[in-house]
Amino acid sequence: MAEPDYLRAHAGIRSWLLTTDHKRISIMFFVATTLAVMLGGAFAMLLRTKLLIPGPGIMEPITYNRLFTLHGVVMVFMFMVPVIPAVFGNFFLPMMLGAKDLAFPRINLASFYVYVFGACLTLWGMIHGGADTGWTFYAPYATISPTDVAPIALGVFVLGVSSIMTGLNFIATTHMLRREGVRWNTMPIFVWTLYATSIIQVIATPVLGLSVILVALDHALKMGMFDPALGGDPVLFEHLFWFYSHPAVYIMILPAMGVVAEIVPTFARKNQFSYKALAYSSLGIAFIGFLTWGHHLFVAGISQLDAALFGIMSMFVAIFSAIKVFTWVGTLYRGSISLKTPLLYVFAFIYLFAFGGMTGIAVATTSLDVHWHDTYFVIAHFHFIMIGGTLTAFLGAVHYWFPKMFGRMYPERLGVVSAVLVFGGFNLTFVPQFLLGNAGMPRRYATYPAQFQTLNIVSTIGAYTLGAALLLTLTYLIVSLFRGKRAPANPWGSRGFEWRTPSPPPEHNFVEPFDPALGPYAYDQPDPKEAA
Amino acid sequence: MNELLRHLLNLPPQASSVARGIDTLHYTVIGATFAGVALVAAITLYFIIKFRRAGAAPGTTPRVVAPLWLELGVAGGLLTLFCAWWVVGFAQYRELETPPANAIPIYVTAKQWMWKFEYPGGPASSETLVVPVGQPVKLIMTSRDVIHSFYVPAFRIKQDVVPGHVVTTWFEAIAPGSYQVLCTQYCGTRHSFMRAQVIALAPEDFARWLEAARGPLPLPGAKGEGQGLAERGREVAAKHGCLRCHSIDGTPFIGPTWAHSFGTQRALAGGGSVLVDEAYLTESMMDPNAKIAAGFQAVMPSYQGLLDPEETAALLEFIRSLRDVEPVRPAPPPTGPITLPGGSRG
Numbered sequence: 076m077a078e079p080d081y082l083r084a085h086a087g088i089r090s091w092l093l094t095t096d097h098k099r100i101s102i103m104f105f106v107a108t109t110l111a112v113m114l115g116g117a118f119a120m121l122l123r124t125k126l127l128i129p130g131p132g133i134m135e136p137i138t139y140n141r142l143f144t145l146h147g148v149v150m151v152f153m154f155m156v157p158v159i160p161a162v163f164g165n166f167f168l169p170m171m172l173g174a175k176d177l178a179f180p181r182i183n184l185a186s187f188y189v190y191v192f193g194a195c196l197t198l199w200g201m202i203h204g205g206a207d208t209g210w211t212f213y214a215p216y217a218t219i220s221p222t223d224v225a226p227i228a229l230g231v232f233v234l235g236v237s238s239i240m241t242g243l244n245f246i247a248t249t250h251m252l253r254r255e256g257v258r259w260n261t262m263p264i265f266v267w268t269l270y271a272t273s274i275i276q277v278i279a280t281p282v283l284g285l286s287v288i289l290v291a292l293d294h295a296l297k298m299g300m301f302d303p304a305l306g307g308d309p310v311l312f313e314h315l316f317w318f319y320s321h322p323a324v325y326i327m328i329l330p331a332m333g334v335v336a337e338i339v340p341t342f343a344r345k346n347q348f349s350y351k352a353l354a355y356s357s358l359g360i361a362f363i364g365f366l367t368w369g370h371h372l373f374v375a376g377i378s379q380l381d382a383a384l385f386g387i388m389s390m391f392v393a394i395f396s397a398i399k400v401f402t403w404v405g406t407l408y409r410g411s412i413s414l415k416t417p418l419l420y421v422f423a424f425i426y427l428f429a430f431g432g433m434t435g436i437a438v439a440t441t442s443l444d445v446h447w448h449d450t451y452f453v454i455a456h457f458h459f460i461m462i463g464g465t466l467t468a469f470l471g472a473v474h475y476w477f478p479k480m481f482g483r484m485y486p487e488r489l490g491v492v493s494a495v496l497v498f499g500g501f502n503l504t505f506v507p508q509f510l511l512g513n514a515g516m517p518r519r520y521a522t523y524p525a526q527f528q529t530l531n532i533v534s535t536i537g538a539y540t541l542g543a544a545l546l547l548t549l550t551y552l553i554v555s556l557f558r559g560k561r562a563p564a565n566p567w568g569s570r571g572f573e574w575r576t577p578s579p580p581p582e583h584n585f586v587e588p589f590d591p592a593l594g595p596y597a598y599d600q601p602d603p604k605e606a607a
Numbered sequence: 608m609n610e611l612l613r614h615l616l617n618l619p620p621q622a623s624s625v626a627r628g629i630d631t632l633h634y635t636v637i638g639a640t641f642a643g644v645a646l647v648a649a650i651t652l653y654f655i656i657k658f659r660r661a662g663a664a665p666g667t668t669p670r671v672v673a674p675l676w677l678e679l680g681v682a683g684g685l686l687t688l689f690c691a692w693w694v695v696g697f698a699q700y701r702e703l704e705t706p707p708a709n710a711i712p713i714y715v716t717a718k719q720w721m722w723k724f725e726y727p728g729g730p731a732s733s734e735t736l737v738v739p740v741g742q743p744v745k746l747i748m749t750s751r752d753v754i755h756s757f758y759v760p761a762f763r764i765k766q767d768v769v770p771g772h773v774v775t776t777w778f779e780a781i782a783p784g785s786y787q788v789l790c791t792q793y794c795g796t797r798h799s800f801m802r803a804q805v806i807a808l809a810p811e812d813f814a815r816w817l818e819a820a821r822g823p824l825p826l827p828g829a830k831g832e833g834q835g836l837a838e839r840g841r842e843v844a845a846k847h848g849c850l851r852c853h854s855i856d857g858t859p860f861i862g863p864t865w866a867h868s869f870g871t872q873r874a875l876a877g878g879g880s881v882l883v884d885e886a887y888l889t890e891s892m893m894d895p896n897a898k899i900a901a902g903f904q905a906v907m908p909s910y911q912g913l914l915d916p917e918e919t920a921a922l923l924e925f926i927r928s929l930r931d932v933e934p935v936r937p938a939p940p941p942t943g944p945i946t947l948p949g950g951s952r953g
Contacts, residue, residue, distance in 0.1 A: 136797060213753075221904040352673065411660040522799045
């Protein structure tokens with residue numbers, strides 16, 4: 076009998092809480108981020124229920140304002156930013172490089188506890204009253220808000236520290252722990268996207284931390300950095316905030332793009348249509364993405380020249396995403412396509428991301444943004460990227476790697492049903508929001524003029540469908556953990572490095588070192604093991 | 608064609624001189640979006656059908672790599688398209704951001720949660736901006752408290768109104784009518800109630816309106832001949848939006864009700880109480896956060912400089928006149944911090 080897998084290598088609660096095994100830390104992040112998305116989702120359901128009718132309805136405006144703030148804070152900082160890196164990156168980045176662990180296993184564990192601490196601070200702030208500033212904390216409203224802004228801002232700061240720790244660890248690991256034969260130009264694309272993400276995390280997150288701390292100081296001590304009544308400047312905050320928060324969009328979407336770039340070759344049984352395009356476009360997004368933040372300020376009174384420059388930079392960054400879509404689709408050409416649940420999610424991703432991305436070009440077009448800015452059009456646009464993109468890719472990743480992580484299969488038929496429901500429910504929720512934005516409905520609206528009601532009702536029905544589909548997915552996955560069919564080492568016939576070990580993997584990842592001469596996408600060469 | 612697309616996309620009427628041009632770019636960009644996604648969908652569906660796996664997985668598949676010319680072609684083609692939109696969009700943006708020299712100036716003050724419009728030489732009004740059709744109007748705007756955003760969907764214009772900054776925007780209405788003004792920058796509890804309207808009048812009607820509205824300035828006390836000071840106070844309360852937060856029949860609302868409040872003792876947040884008299888009421892108008900009534904949020908803006916002495920006196924008289932009104936409901940219980948999830952009343 077070979078050595079026991081990582082789940083059974085040690086027993087007892089201490090062996091989990093004090094583990095430095097990247098795979099176990101990944102599972103702990105999996106649990107934590109799933110709880111976060113359920114909380115954020117519950118907020119979303121309450122918000123959508125409130126919006127069924129235009130008047131005051133089931134909650135006071137201030138309650139609604141607190142709920143949309145908490146929805147944004149929880150979803151962005153506790154789910155979207157950490158989820159794919161901390162769960163799947165943690166688990167698979169070392170395996171894809173042929174390493175036994177991340178470069179700094181203890182920092183990895185610490186990053187989990189920092190995340191938990193940040194999440195607890197934020198939750199405490201919520202129970203204590205919750206901020207009503209929106210997740211954007213715009214000053215000077217955030218500095219004079221009657222609600223408790225400081226603990227939530229501090230929570231966001233601490234969550235950012237966790238994100239930086241993960242990023243540093245990934246960068247160091249990619250540089251230092253590549254197994255001999257795994258070169259920059261042959262390592263899996265998922266690693267490239269995590270590397271690009273980590274660069275953004277390390278460079279941009281400190282600016283966010285600084286900005287929210289200044290807001291917290293303004294709120295608590297009336298320091299006045301961003302408050303014109305005390306001599307400060309509110310537009311300064313907008314620049315600082317978006318310097319992080321626009322690149323943060325790429326923190327949220329790049330790992331999702333990496334997931335797609337892994338799933339497509341496996342289920343099309345095909346080499347990447349253009350490895351270099353996928354790899355370098357990730358870096359392109361990371362770097363050019365730093366120069367586009369001002370497109371959030373087209374109506375904030377920035378200079379016309381700046382609007383022009385931020386506009387054209389936004390067009391450039393979009394090209395990298397377009398190249399990725401082109402390459403994913405091209406990879407299907409002359410492949411052998413097996414339409415399993417992970418690939419269904421990838422198709423959902425490609426359509427929704429393409430639409431969401433193109434509407435991103437639309438809102439980066441300066442004159443059009445004037446009409447759409449801060450309306451539901453923008454809400455619909457970024458939910459197409461965040462849910463249609465990141466969440467869909469996350470679900471694809473869950474189904475794709477579930478057998479490897481837990482050694483069990485998920486039920487394929489239920490997987491297909493839930494993927495279809497997620498896609499349908501998503502569109503029903505957010506397509507009407509594009510139309511609401513066109514008609515002029517502003518975001519963050521506790522009540523709205525009656526002419527917007529019909530589309531709001533349709534959107535709420537869509538949200539319930541989406542919520543039900545996600546609960547269905549969670550339920551069958553939990554059941555599969557215990558009852559699922561035992562998974563073989565490589566159920567999808569993938570050439571990916573992470574599949575060249577038993578499911579679940581042993582504590583040190585590989586029983587014997589894999590041979591990187593057969594690349595992760597080398598479907599044009601026979602696999603000697605398959606032949607055997 | 609324009610009307611068909613406008614309805615399909617659920618866009619409001621095109622009521623300003625720039626709206627039609629912006630919508631034309633809108634149709635182009637959204638049309639290309641649909642076309643692009645449809646193309647991607649068609650190609651993937653074709654590949655799925657053509658290359659679907661039947662039976663066992665093949666040992667190998669042919670290696671296909673994108674030729675460089677194709678990659679560069681796709682990237683270059685799309686970049687050209689995006690840059691074309693950028694050029695047209697930026698030209699329109701410049702037009703939106705540059706008021707014509709002959710525009711009529713109107714001063715706009717935003718504050719939580721109302722809009723105030725002032726014409727040089729008078730008059731001033733809140734909630735309603737009256738403008739002439741066919742003539743550019745330049746709005747010179749600032750905010751007294753937090754960032755607001757002046758948005759008229761039918762005009763396709765929007766401008767953040769930033770405290771500490773003076774910003775401008777402009778529009779030219781092309782048809783008489785009433786158009787909704789919405790605040791699009793989240794500005795606090797009553798953000799979604801911060802609405803106003805633009806009334807566009809034919810030039811001759813506008814001239815008549817302006818003349819009538821300017822009129823001879825009334826002497827203090829002379830306004831509303833035969834009208835009691837309390838009645839005048841009711842008008843002041845409506846004009847300044849007091850009644851958006853304070854009820855006059857005892858209904859619990861954002862601020863304490865005015866019914867049966869004058870002459871009573873009011874419990875304060877943080878303990879203690881105060882007699883509701885002229886001194887306390889005046890202080891509450893000018894420095895609302897000095898003493899917060901128990902159970903209410905510190906959300907009221909200061910009216911220092913907004914209410915003139917005559918108006919303040921009228922308001923006090925109005926509130927005094929409500930001292931014997933029996934509240935329809937008892938005073939609201941303290942709301943306290945909300946508990947989540949579920950909301951305070953959800």
